[in-house]
Amino acid sequence: MSSFTPHGQHIIACQKVPGARSFASSPATGPAHDYAVGTPELVAEACAAAEDAFAAYAATTREQRAVFLEAIADAIEARADQITEIGTQETGLPTARLEGERGRTTGQLRLFADHLRDGAYLDRRVDPALPDRQPAPRPEIRMMQRPIGPVAVFGASNFPLAFSVAGGDTAAALAAGCPVVVKGHSAHPGTGEIVADAIAEAAMRCGMPAGVFSLIQGGDRAVGQALVTDPRIKAVGFTGSLAGGRALFDLCAQRPEPIPFFGELGSVNPMFVLPAAAAARGQAVAQGWAGSLTLGAGQFCTNPGIAIVQDGPGADTFIEAARTALAAVAPQVMLTDGIAAAYREGQARLDSRNAVRPVHVTRSEGRSAAPNLYEVRGADWLQDHDLGDEVFGPLGLVVRAADSAEMLALAQGFDGQLTATLQMDDADLPIARELLPILERKAGRILVNGFPTGVEVVDSMVHGGPYPASTNFGATSVGTLSIRRFLRPVAYQNLPRALMPDDLQY
Template identity: 50%
Template sequence: MTELTGEHFIGAKRRKSADKFYAANPALNEAIEPAISQATADDVECAAMAAADAAEAYERIGADRRAQFLDAISEHILGLGETLLQRAHEETGLPLARLEGERGRTVGQLKLMAAEARDGVWMSLRVDPALPDRKPAPRSDLRMRKKALGPVAIFGASNFPLAFSVAGGDAASALAAGCPIVVKAHPAHPGVSELIATAIIRAAEETGMPEGVFSLLQGNTHEAGQALVADPRIKAVGFTGSRQGGLALMKIAAARETPIPVYAEMSAINPVILLPGALKERAPDLGQAFVASLTLGAGQFCTNPGLVIALAGPELDAFAAAAEAAIDETAQQVMLTSSICESYKSGVEALTSQDGIAAHLPAPASARNCCAPALFRTTAARFAGNHALQKEVFGPASVIVACETHEEIAALLTKLEGQLTISIHCTEDDASRAAALLPLMEEKAGRIVANGWPTGVEVCHAMVHGGPFPATSDGRTTSVGTLSIERFVRPICYQDFPAQLLPPVLRDDMLPAAPHRHDGKWRF
């Protein structure tokens, strides 16, 4: 059993600050012991310095050793046992079964990124051999590899205390790439963050990683995180959270003397399109399945379906009726924090007060910090003319937009902001209409789903959890799946380097062991 101290980790060293705050149990609205240190500017600087000091050694240690480190982290997370799940339950209000599932996902993600580090295709190894006799000029020996960017600042997200937090996807991909990380823990689950940090520290010691490869900063104000992004030693940022938060970090990063990339996953309403054939075939089933997706995790998923688009008519009415019935049967759920719950309630109120919108609101949740789902209906004309209807309400609220024509559906999609996902429900009868909408779906989202729901982000090779701005800060990337490693590397070309100065992976004797491109041809 690990005793929590509420301290930061600067590398393996614990460090405390004078100012403190407490975690809160949202189900009870009570503070949880122990007091948590509030990171100061000096703490931030020490963590960034430790990461910078570790950067070269950690990169040179090689992908295989880093993979061992990631595997060891996953073992030590499992080793935390019930302590981790219990603390997570207290701090987030999420059910234990869900947290156990999320732990499995987190551990699987670390193992997948370990395997990806070993796979090595992400290094983009390339050799163009010298052509000394080429006319009119000889060619040099040119070799390329992609190399870690350096220390990465990572921000834990509130809604996935394990999978998108201290040892979540951003951490796993940055560590796999060879970047030391400094994690700013989310203040909604500082205890979970400290527990995970101990697992990472143990794994780092066990596998002989340089100290400073990982640091953890606690705090419940913006200052520490902002100072971290501004620190010249930090070379990239991973963030999952609100649009406001992501935009603020983008601004700080762009204003630095040396700007750095920010990978911020910010907000989305994840439109779902219901085409006539699908509605005709299975409107009630769709309504039920929609509510299951909408209310998953109290609607606190980045991919929560906040918008439904379909032609007006009796089939859509049947869908809505089934959805409303399902909503009425949904048990109230505790939300992650009292401020998230307050925001949800005021978001629902704001929608309810708009002109030309019909609200289906079951009895308000009675328990502390709990939410009840909310379903709204409006027309495409109202929706297009009122930006307030398009705002993400974080939680189980969604708007059904009834369109008069297929052209109106397309026009509505055209005007939408960038999204993480867009889903479409269709049958063979809808094929030509679906095909016509496809280019718009591709333009607006990172993942498009046919006959399914957006919640449930598979951790695999083909996943894209990203999307055009403002869904994320950088639509060329994903924060889930093996492609996420690409965010944390940059290419370097070595021209005519003597073998003993080349990085080992680029030496003639080492290259055959790694997938690479020789004079343009791929060798596996």
């Protein structure tokens, strides 16, 4: 594998653009590289190019956009070795993880290409004219979905590919017919640069307007603020922290023209281990939970950080098995120094609670994280809302519910979540029936006898949920339904055929 040296520039309107200042990357291993620093002025340049490109790009056919998405996927795959090389250096993620995530990224681009060709997402509706209707005739009305305009996308720290420059938000927006301006994440600028080069190459090869894509690297908060407040941006896709996402959400709402902010902000993804399942296979469930909890150093938005188990021998077995499994897991490198520091702060928060009992406690240092396990009584958890806050990393909290009634109360006590899981056997059906309607109001995805880490990129997937899991409970950031975030319905009344969009000519 040849060594990759990044050019370190922004990509604005599919062209390399230098910056007046630079910042050095902070890789987990390997050499650091210099990258241009973003500015509000560069944001304005990218947004202007996106607006200039919108009319032409929105007018492309579904087939043209499908070919474009497939060309992006091909260009990414052509850079596979470079992506793996610098991606592993920047993030500390293993090669297999980067290769798998690259496959997911190109797979979702191709999935959207198929979705475009199918055309069902347009939700076309036709009400024919009724000229003889009394007391007044009815005109012909046709409706379909149309792109909303330029979209801003913020790259995520924990997924350098699948939720970043060419990730699900970008794929959905480009599929919808919307130009995209990406704010790259400073944790993996080299990976972002390679993917941005791939998108620019595909755009030029497919004859797309240059402003269809831009990447702004680095920069302070002013860069993100400039992006979401630029009047040419019509929607924002974001994956990140609750504090950062909420600040951007508020800026979007305060604009003279408020725009939708599709933010994924955090989740503890509660897992309910029901009594019969705990008694019959509590040890196996605990081992699976420990594996899910520590996968990728726990740096998944679907990490199941809290397990609820009814008190008794089943809970004892579950906790001991989880302790044993976690004790066997070695420390893992985290994505950034900041994430590692936040993990230690989350553990310190639990250590400070007298009602929380440590079960397996380690001390993490530097950029590494070792797993930790705590337990608390259900009554104490209900009295301390902060115990439901996310700790991003391989830390688990077991909540001992006194009985089924308290288990229901605990379910009611959770904020909005991306996922909720039921570990159950047939004998648990009565309590499961009571939990299900509660969890339907709390989470976007409900699992039975599985673990939420691992999000299938399919038509039926919902990756979102009530606040604070996401800022728009009716949306998903994974799966083909995510295209609807960047579309709006337009009704056409008595439109002449010569003026009617091709997709309504049927």
